Structure formats: C-alpha cells, structure tokens
Amino acid sequence: xxxxxxxxxxxxxxxxxxxxxxxxxxxxxxxxxxxxxxxxxxxxxxxxxxxxxxxxxxxxxxxxxxxxxxxxxxxxxxxxxxxxxxxxxxxxxxxxxxxxxxxxxxxxxxxxxxxxxxxxxxxxxxxxxxxxxxxxxxxxxxxxxxxxxxxxxxxxxxxxxxxxxxxxxxxxxxxxxxxxxxxxxxxxxxxxxxxxxxxxxxxxxxxxxxxxxxxxxxxxxxxxxxxxxxx
Amino acid sequence: xxxxxxxxxxxxxxxxxxxxxxxxxxxxxxxxxxxxxxxxxxxxxxxxxxxxxxxxxxxxxxxxxxxxxxxxxxxxxxxxxxxxxxxxxxxxxxxxxxxxxxxxxxxxxxxxxxxxxxxxxxxxxxxxxxxxxxxxxxxxxxxxxxxxxxxxxxxxxxxxxxxxxxxxxxxxxxxxxxxxxxxxxxxxxxxxxxxxxxxxxxxxxxxxxxxxxxxxxxxxxxxxxxxxxxx
DNA sequence: TTTACATTCAATAAAATTGTTGAATGTAAA
DNA sequence: TTTACATTCAACAATTTTATTGAATGTAAA
Numbered sequence: 001x002x003x004x005x006x007x008x009x010x011x012x013x014x015x016x017x018x019x020x021x022x023x024x025x026x027x028x029x030x031x032x033x034x035x036x037x038x039x040x041x042x043x044x045x046x047x048x049x050x051x052x053x054x055x056x057x058x059x060x061x062x063x064x065x066x067x068x069x070x071x072x073x074x075x076x077x078x079x080x081x082x083x084x085x086x087x088x089x090x091x092x093x094x095x096x097x098x099x100x101x102x103x104x105x106x107x108x109x110x111x112x113x114x115x116x117x118x119x120x121x122x123x124x125x126x127x128x129x130x131x132x133x134x135x136x137x138x139x140x141x142x143x144x145x146x147x148x149x150x151x152x153x154x155x156x157x158x159x160x161x162x163x164x165x166x167x168x169x170x171x172x173x174x175x176x177x178x179x180x181x182x183x184x185x186x187x188x189x190x191x192x193x194x195x196x197x198x199x200x201x202x203x204x205x206x207x208x209x210x211x212x213x214x215x216x217x218x219x220x221x222x223x224x225x226x227x228x229x230x231x
Numbered sequence: 232x233x234x235x236x237x238x239x240x241x242x243x244x245x246x247x248x249x250x251x252x253x254x255x256x257x258x259x260x261x262x263x264x265x266x267x268x269x270x271x272x273x274x275x276x277x278x279x280x281x282x283x284x285x286x287x288x289x290x291x292x293x294x295x296x297x298x299x300x301x302x303x304x305x306x307x308x309x310x311x312x313x314x315x316x317x318x319x320x321x322x323x324x325x326x327x328x329x330x331x332x333x334x335x336x337x338x339x340x341x342x343x344x345x346x347x348x349x350x351x352x353x354x355x356x357x358x359x360x361x362x363x364x365x366x367x368x369x370x371x372x373x374x375x376x377x378x379x380x381x382x383x384x385x386x387x388x389x390x391x392x393x394x395x396x397x398x399x400x401x402x403x404x405x406x407x408x409x410x411x412x413x414x415x416x417x418x419x420x421x422x423x424x425x426x427x428x429x430x431x432x433x434x435x436x437x438x439x440x441x442x443x444x445x446x447x448x449x450x451x452x453x454x455x456x457x458x459x460x461x462x
Numbered sequence: 463t464t465t466a467c468a469t470t471c472a473a474t475a476a477a478a479t480t481g482t483t484g485a486a487t488g489t490a491a492a
Numbered sequence: 493t494t495t496a497c498a499t500t501c502a503a504c505a506a507t508t509t510t511a512t513t514g515a516a517t518g519t520a521a522a
Contacts, residue, residue, distance in 0.1 A: 039498075039499090040498070040499060040500090041498070041499090051498080051499075051500095052499085052500075052501090055498095055499060055500060055501090056500085056501090059500080074496090074497070074498060074499095075498070075499095076498075076499065
C-alpha cells in the first residue's frame, strides 16, 4: 500500500467515528446517554423518535465504538462506551456554542433573556449548600435522578412540579438543575416557581457536567454496570 | 415555538457543525490547517484532491465557522478559525485512536512495528536539546516549516532528504518530526536515515501538538494574520 | 486596459444517509 | 412450552452528500 492509499484509509476510518456524531438525533441521544444508561424505548420517547429509528441510531453509535450495551432482564441498556465519549460530546457542544451563533440565539430567545440573572455557578451552589441556604432540586425525570444525582439534591421531576410544588420549603432559595445547557426543564421550573412566590434560580451546569468536574454526586450502584475500563 | 420544536432546531444547528467534521477529506484538510494557513491549491495538492473539490470542502468548513479566510496578494489563505477548532480536531483524532482499532492497526502495519523503539517524547527531546545531544529536523514541506516550527529545528523536507542527507551531522543523534500522529514523513525519514548509518528517531508529537503544549516554537510573523480573537 | 490565474460557481450523476413500515428475532416470565 | 414484548431487521422511497466538469468571477500584475 502506498502512502496515499494509506492516508486515505486512515482518514476514512477517522471519518467513520465523526460521521456517527454528525446527526441531530444521535447528538440528542448522546445528551441523554450522558445522564446514564437507558433502554431503547426510553431513548425513543425522550428524544421523540420511533423505537425502530432510535434502535438504528443507537446501533450506529455502537458500531462506531461510542456506545455499548448491557442486558438486564428483558431490557437492553445503552450507555456511552467510556468517559472519553462524554468528554468529546462536551467538547463538540462547546464548539457548537462558540462557532454557531444561532444556538446561543435560540437559547436566549427561548429563555426570554430573563432568568439569566437567576443563574448560579457551581462554586456558589457548593458554598450555599454548606451553609444550608438553598434547597436543591433535580427536575429531570425520576429515572435519571435515580441513576445519579448531585448529593443533597431532591427529585422534583419537571412534569410533576406543579403538583409537588407545595412540598418545597418557603424559607429558602430554590436551585434547580437538569441535563445540561441544552435542556430547558430547569428554566421552566425556575419560571414556574418564581411565578408562585418562590425565590428560585438555575444551576449553570447540568448533572453530567457537574459530575465531570468531580463535584460531589451520588450514583446508583450495582445495576447494569460493566467492568470499568479506561478512556 | 414549543419545547420539542425548539430542541429539534437546537440539535440540528449543533449537527451542522459536526457534519462539517464528518468527511474524510475535510479531516485531512483540518490536519493540514493545523500546520498553518494555506491557499486552496496547496491544500488540494497535499490532500490529493482537485482544486474545485478542495475549494468546496473548504467552504463547508468556513460556513460551519470552523475556518476563516484572509487574502494576501492573489492568494486566499484558509486557516482554522481559532484555537478551539484545533483542540476539537485533536480531541476527535484522539477519540478515533481510542475507539477505532483499525486506525492504530493501520499505523502499526505501515510502520512495520519497528521504529516504535525509536520514539522519543517531548520531555526527552527538550532535555537532549539543552545538552546539544541531538540534531532536530523538521521533515514537513518547507512552506510549513516557514510558517512555524520547533525552536532549534532545521528544515530537511521529506522529499529532499535523500539529497540533503549529507549535510546532517554524523556525531549526533537525529530526531525527526512532522505534522502529527497521522503523518508518516518522519517515520520514512527515520527509516531512511537509519539505513544510511545515522542514529535517528521520531518525536512522538507533531508540530501542532508540540505547540499546543506551549513548548518553545518560532512562528512566522506579520503575514496573512487576522487580529486575534478568543476561542 | 488587458492578461493571467486563483478561486468559485452551477449543473449533473453517483453514492450515502435517513425515516417508515411491518415482519422477524430473541429473551424472560408465565 | 407458550406467551408477551423489547429490540432488531429488511426493504423501500425520499433526501442529502459528494466528485466532476467546464464555465464564470474577481483580483493583481503587466
């Protein structure tokens, strides 16, 4: 094989991996898998696809080596292959924010530029948690909370927040978080709470980003885990 | 716009950026642009494409915000938009190595597993340079050497190495480097030199990776540069 | 102005990617 | 075994991506 053919094969192989990342549905799936491992149906429902279509996209990720499956009972759980995949997803998302202006514009429009003020950093949150000044809520679906969440966080899923609202303390600031910067559940929660007399703000980071920073979390143990390899 | 439509647009925008990265030719172009800025024709020649095709791929990168152009005289120089693009390219390349076994196998086959032994790390090189124990050669094309190279490196382009070989010192170890881990010029050089009685080895990193580690380099100043923004 | 030439454009055909449908597979519980 | 059901497969049409060709554009030097 001459040098040219060799280079061509090399870049083609590399493109196989990047091609797996070049589809909107698969990116949304990655953002879900960043939360934990899920069966096909859960992915399909939360990423708004048919089950067959989700299955096919998940297989693309798996064939590219980015995802992995573990069977538990009658479900097959898909998960990111290792930390390096999560890090790449975070890097690509960051690149999107910095190089594609429409992304930040979309987000700003949706958020009506108002709860920008109610954004709280991880450091601030840590400090306030120590002083018990805040009540932290995880507004992701309960399944995701159960797989892993910030230590001290309480599960108040976005969908049930209106009914469960009364269980919240009224003498403390509420801080909400969800999946990450592309997720709107925490923004909606903050808006709802503020409209109902609470003092609420949004954590700037989502759960996977908080965890990536080695901040205190609590993970579900012993179910559909694989032996840990290295990134 | 409802939440679902919003999310769909968001991930579609994000996919626009990743789609720009999902083609073998464009990845090879990125690896070239990591060396510096070049006119279309140079890219076309070194990435083995027609000029029209290279132009179109470069425009894809530009529209995605990953590349940038500066005119100088009759040439239009393409370059990476900023450091974050280089970092993303390095991360994707790394992901390719770790998740796609065929890549490392291809490389090992080409290199016949022999010059693995003659691999030298950046730290070792720095040390040996200080003690003047090595003679460092940059085997990339002269144009790339001129745009920027490791301090103390001498230009011995791969293509002219056979003729220029006699100018090399015979009393010191020779260390060769090129564009990076996907580049074979340094491997070829090391093989050629060892066959001709020199003691030669390959620097593990290429120029862009060396530079990314803030190790000592020398860059061409004042030509087709843009005002520096931030990543 | 004219000329040279680097780059881009437009049109086309070939190839690859995508979503849908309904049927097939395979595992676990009954 | 049989049944239930989560997941995958196969086939198709629609869409998107890609490389090639030759012409068009635009800038700089003559």
